[in-house]
Amino acid sequence: MNKFPADSVGLVEAHDLKLSDDGKPWKLNRGELPELVVRYEVYGQMSELKDNVILICAPLTADAHAAGYHSITDKVPGWWEPIIGPGKAIDTNKFCVICSNNLGGCKGTTGPASINPQTGNPYGSQFPHISIDDMVQVQRALVQKLGIKNLAAVVGGSMGGFMAMKWAIDYPEMVKKCIIIATTTRLSTQALGFESxxxxxxxxxxxxxxxxxxxxxxxxxxxxxxxxxxxxxxxxxxxxxxxxxxxxxxxxxxxxxxxxxxxxxxxxxxxxxxxxxxxxxxxxxxxxxxxxxxxxxDQFDLEEEYGSLAQAFSSIDAEVLNINLSTDWLFPPPESRLISLELLNQQKIVSSVELDTPYGHDGFLLKDMPDLSSVMGSFLDKEQQEHSLESHDLMKQRKDYLWLEKVITPKSRVLDLGCGDGTLIDALWHAHKICGVGMEKDLNSINACLAKNVPVLQWDLNHGLSDIAD
The missing domain is CATH 1.10.1740.110 (Rna Polymerase Sigma Factor; Chain: A)
Structure with missing residues (x-):
């Protein structure tokens, strides 16, 4: 009898993969490692084309064990059990999910406590300084070793959001969708102080x-x-x-x-x-x-690395979902919204949601966050999005829509204030490839927009409009 919940991936195992198998040292931005091993876990079945893979970028102290149980005696599942599993926001009935321990960690991937093969002792003080980019390079090498050419989505919260953005920026051809949660383009001065x-x-x-x-x-x-x-x-x-x-x-x-x-x-x-x-x-x-x-x-700073946020985001092709948490004072929503604003002003496809929660920054890791699950699930649910063609058929019955079809020229961009479930924008896209983004406060309506693949901003009309470029 299966003792695990029906919506759990159940028993899982960790895998260790040596990336530096050619005998050459692994190059870092600042130094090198004589060898590199990455630990990772996989949940769900990879499709024949390997096009259903979602990569999870772990936050600061999390490891590869994002979901499921390592043994039948385990009492505590993986760190993102509320989000990953059959029928959950990241649905393992549809997606194959991969999560690895970050470079520099202490749960299987090479880090300071690992044995240096050149000395036979732990690296300790000899472990080189690493960067967020170095972590992404390890993830990319893992993905390539597994024969994956494209990712259905890259998902990351907090520091994981740093990595997810780097994926979308540096490897746009590989990333279809990108979800970033409770993150910013760099740490605030206050956050740097706490870290120091x-x-x-x-x-x-x-x-x-x-x-x-x-x-x-x-x-x-x-x-x-x-x-x-x-x-x-x-x-x-x-x-x-x-x-x-x-x-x-x-x-x-x-x-x-x-x-x-x-x-x-x-x-x-x-x-x-x-x-x-x-x-x-x-x-x-x-x-x-x-x-x-x-x-x-602390060293991560997109504006410093690329010269400006505009330059940093210029290469992004992925559809982006940026989720902020209302009481997060480590990664404050106003700072996180700058990501959405810059993407919007560059005419990228972005949705921005601020979830009302009392839990602070760590809210995205807790099980008592159904709104997070619903928003992520709607954004990722390809089947719902494919059914959105029904919107156009319904809209053709309305006289006001038929009038709009005539006055809005093809390839225009539309901002729909109080967009509801996104039916208008969806219909305009399918009829004339007219791009649009909605602004809406109601979360149910936002989920409906995301399910139709309609970009939507959960912004206050009194404060959000002035920052949007013409």
Missing amino acids: VGRSMIVNDPEFNGGDYYQNPDEQICVQGPVTGLSHARQLAHITYLSAIALERKHARHRKREANPDKFQTGFAVETYLEYQGQKFLQRFDANSYLHITWAM
């Missing part, structure tokens, strides 16, 4: 030893090295992943234990909660990996 303090906590831990703290390579990484610094860095970062609303609802000023004045411990519930999060993090992550990946994240 977190790294300082690690490198100033007496047990850090310059990064060479792996006394026993066979021992779990979590019981070695600067565990105090790493725990504190995680506690600090965890605050940025939540919202003030979420923290207040969960903890308020309740006391979980007696105060300890000697240690200046207040006993407040939020204090014990963060201590728990820090200790739990030690069971699955390595301090050096945290340093290298956050460093790569």
Whole structure:
């Protein structure tokens, strides 16, 4: 009897693939590795043409295990179980889903704790600095090794959104759709400050030893090295992943234990909660990996890399869905909307949605986010989009539509304010290839637009119109 939920991919296994199998070192933007191994997982069946593949770009501390269970005794599934599986937003009945552990991580892909074949010891301080681009290059090599030429979609949240954008920018011929969630074109100065303090906590831990703290390579990484610094860095970062609303609802000023004045411990519930999060993090992550990946994240800046956002996005051919979270103060919605605005002004196909959630930045990882599932599912559901031809047949019965068909010239671009379910734009496209984008606030209507493959912006008419180019 199957003990797993019906909408789970069930038992899964991780695969390790050596990418540097030609004997040559793996080149990075800054340095090289004598060899490179990537760990990945696959969910769902790849089509004969290998054209149904969705690549998941993992966020900062996530690994390749995005869905399912590694054994029948596992109590906790993959980190994006609410989104990936049969009948879910990323439907494994239709798509083959691939997720890999990021370069520099500590869950199978080559990272600082991996053994350097040239020395027989962990890389430690000798591990080269990496970049978001380096991570994407590893993903691309994996995809090519698997014989995949085109991706149905690339999906990433937070730092994963950085990688997803790089995919769409640098390999436009490979990416059909791109979903970015709770991300921006670079970290804000405030976010950089939090990252900097977190790294300082690690490198100033007496047990850090310059990064060479792996006394026993066979021992779990979590019981070695600067565990105090790493725990504190995680506690600090965890605050940025939540919202003030979420923290207040969960903890308020309740006391979980007696105060300890000697240690200046207040006993407040939020204090014990963060201590728990820090200790739990030690069971699955390595301090050096945290340093290298956050460093790569901080260096990412599309405007600096390409000269301007206009230049960065000029090559994108993919249809883009940009999802913001209302209480995300690590990647604030106003900053994220700049992505949608620039794409729109370059006449790219983009939809932009802001989900109302009390959970903050980490909301996209939680199971209690049905709106996220519905929006993503509508955007990816090819079968619904193919049925949208019915819109044109219905619109031909309306006199106002017939009038619009006459006055709007072919190849025009239309902005439909209060577009409803997108029927007008959809019909104009099928009749005369007139491109359009809708503006709408109602989420049900937005889902209907996305299901028709109609670009839609969930923007306020009083503030969004002035920024849109003619």
